[in-house]
Amino acid sequence: MDQGENTSPDQADSVDVKKTLERRAEELSILNHLAEAISSSLDLDDILHSICREMVMVLNARNVGIALLNEKKDSLKVVAFHTEQMGETDVTGLEFSLEGNDASLFVIKTGEPIVVPDAQSNPITRSMHEVFRQRGTSCLMVVPLLARGEVIGTIGIPSNAHEVFSQDDVRLSQTIAGQVASVIDNARLHQSVKKARDVAERELEIGRQIQTSFFPESIPELNGWQVAVYFQSARQVAGDFYDVFALEEGRKMGVILADVCDKGVGAALFMVLFRSLLRASLIKGFAQNKKTNRDPGEILVSAIDETNKYIAINHARASMFATLFAAVIEQDKDELCYLNCGHDAPVVLRKSGEVERLKPGSPAIGMFADLEFNFSHLSLDRDDSIIAFTDGVTDARSPDDEPFGEKRLMTVLSDSKSLQSRFEFLKKEITEHISEADQFDDITFIGLERKG
Numbered sequence: 065m066d067q068g069e070n071t072s073p074d075q076a077d078s079v080d081v082k083k084t085l086e087r088r089a090e091e092l093s094i095l096n097h098l099a100e101a102i103s104s105s106l107d108l109d110d111i112l113h114s115i116c117r118e119m120v121m122v123l124n125a126r127n128v129g130i131a132l133l134n135e136k137k138d139s140l141k142v143v144a145f146h147t148e149q150m151g152e153t154d155v156t157g158l159e160f161s162l163e164g165n166d167a168s169l170f171v172i173k174t175g176e177p178i179v180v181p182d183a184q185s186n187p188i189t190r191s192m193h194e195v196f197r198q199r200g201t202s203c204l205m206v207v208p209l210l211a212r213g214e215v216i217g218t219i220g221i222p223s224n225a226h227e228v229f230s231q232d233d234v235r236l237s238q239t240i241a242g243q244v245a246s247v248i249d250n251a252r253l254h255q256s257v258k259k260a261r262d263v264a265e266r267e268l269e270i271g272r273q274i275q276t277s278f279f280p281e282s283i284p285e286l287n288g289w290q291v292a293v294y295f296q297s298a299r300q301v302a303g304d305f306y307d308v309f310a311l312e313e314g315r316k317m318g319v320i321l322a323d324v325c326d327k328g329v330g331a332a333l334f335m336v337l338f339r340s341l342l343r344a345s346l347i348k349g350f351a352q353n354k355k356t357n358r359d360p361g362e363i364l365v366s367a368i369d370e371t372n373k374y375i376a377i378n379h380a381r382a383s384m385f386a387t388l389f390a391a392v393i394e395q396d397k398d399e400l401c402y403l404n405c406g407h408d409a410p411v412v413l414r415k416s417g418e419v420e421r422l423k424p425g426s427p428a429i430g431m432f433a434d435l436e437f438n439f440s441h442l443s444l445d446r447d448d449s450i451i452a453f454t455d456g457v458t459d460a461r462s463p464d465d466e467p468f469g470e471k472r473l474m475t476v477l478s479d480s481k482s483l484q485s486r487f488e489f490l491k492k493e494i495t496e497h498i499s500e501a502d503q504f505d506d507i508t509f510i511g512l513e514r515k516g
Contacts, residue, residue, distance in 0.1 A: 112130050115128075115243075116145060119146075119240060126224045127152065127222060129219070130145070132217035133215070138163075139160060140159070141157070142156055166190070167180060168218050171207070192204075203223035204221070211245040267328065272297060275335060280306075280307060289513070290483055290515055292513075294490075298456070303322075303324025303334070304324075304506035309347070311346060318390070322338060322387065325428075334379075345368075359439075361392075368426075369437055372437070376432055379430075385428045387428045388404075388429055389404050389422075391450075398445065398514055400442050402440060405428055407428075408455055411450070412444075415445060415446070419478060426438055453473070454505075454509070458473055461504070465501075466497075468497050483511045487511060494507060
């Protein structure tokens with residue numbers, strides 16, 4: 065007997081182990097190559113076509129096609145395809161019904177791969193018998209694309225000539241399919257997030273346009289007074305609004321600073337409603353005052369009461385309310401009347417250095433129809449000023465999440481002597497405090513200074 069033909073069981077096992085190790089090493093090399101292809105491109109189409117090309121070579125396949133289910137899950141669309149066969153049509157973009165495509169239906173329903181070794185005659189591939197006979201394809205493998213436990217598509221792999229796929233081929237194809245599904249799922253998630261972000265950005269832009277379109281284009285002048293306003297919109301639309309407008313043919317002026325409780329387009333729309341109702345009621349009230357000669361504070365209370373009732377009765381389900389500071393000043397007069405409806409207490413800065421706060425004397429508007437509002441009078445001497453602000457000023461956050469705070473605000477306001485210098489200093493300090501941090505709330509402040 066020829067000694068070369070004698071192989072011991074141990075030697076046979078050693079050969080099998082060696083072949084297995086070589087196969088595993090080859091698979092790892094293939095997977096590493098695919099990982100490099102995936103990481104080297106941000107284009108999903110490029111990645112999928114690269115994977116198809118690699119699979120054709122590794123599996124000695126006639127072609128490889130990656131197809132995704134439509135939303136109704138009744139058809140597949142080929143999103144990537146590769147073939148080494150001359151004259152074979154690239155079917156990328158082709159959508160085909162699952163009706164009669166039993167091999168793909170089986171894979172989609174079970175989430176398991178299928179290998180059809182007699183693809184030219186097996187009933188499960190009947191819709192492709194003629195094509196397989198013409199091409200000499202004897203075996204078909206279809207593997208599922210599984211993302212988060214759900215089949216999102218398939219990879220179809222017809223063999224080249226008379227090749228039949230092994231279990232190692234199936235295992236490798238499933239591993240690759242897992243990577244493909246992950247790439248596709250991540251791309252879809254990214255697209256979904258981007259779409260949602262785009263919708264949100266459009267909504268924010270609409271809100272900003274609504275908000276800013278209702279701000280006064282210019283600040284009217286009034287003898288004996290200086291008025292200044294600063295507004296810095298947030299990254300997201302908040303509910304700040306201000307209004308400054310002439311009353312009694314320019315002899316008086318209405319000044320309003322408010323903050324609607326919500327954010328986004330809803331807040332912007334309610335801001336428009338609050339602002340329009342208040343302005344219309346005040347203009348109407350002061351136009352009628354030629355006959356009634358009422359105290360400006362009473363007219364101010366009536367306008368706010370009308371606005372509050374309308375919002376509370378007609379828009380109760382929206383649960384919207386606003387804090388508000390409103391004042392009326394008169395030319396060459398050293399007194400103003402005002403209401404503070406649940407708003408941050410404005411700061412009164414006397415020329416003497418004395419500092420006062422105008423604490424709320426009335427509730428926020430829009431919550432309940434039967435609220436009571438009270439006005440007050442405030443006398444200002446020459447160069448005295450009053451500055452009202454929204455909570456976006458004190459809540460402005462630094463990159464370390466430190467709020468600007470009332471203490472810092474009071475220090476900044478007290479360190480300057482004129483309205484203009486206070487505004488410039490305050491803007492500078494807030495900007496430096498926020499630095500590179502995101503601004504999540506509108507920053508608004510408005511100032512009145514008696515010029516005498």
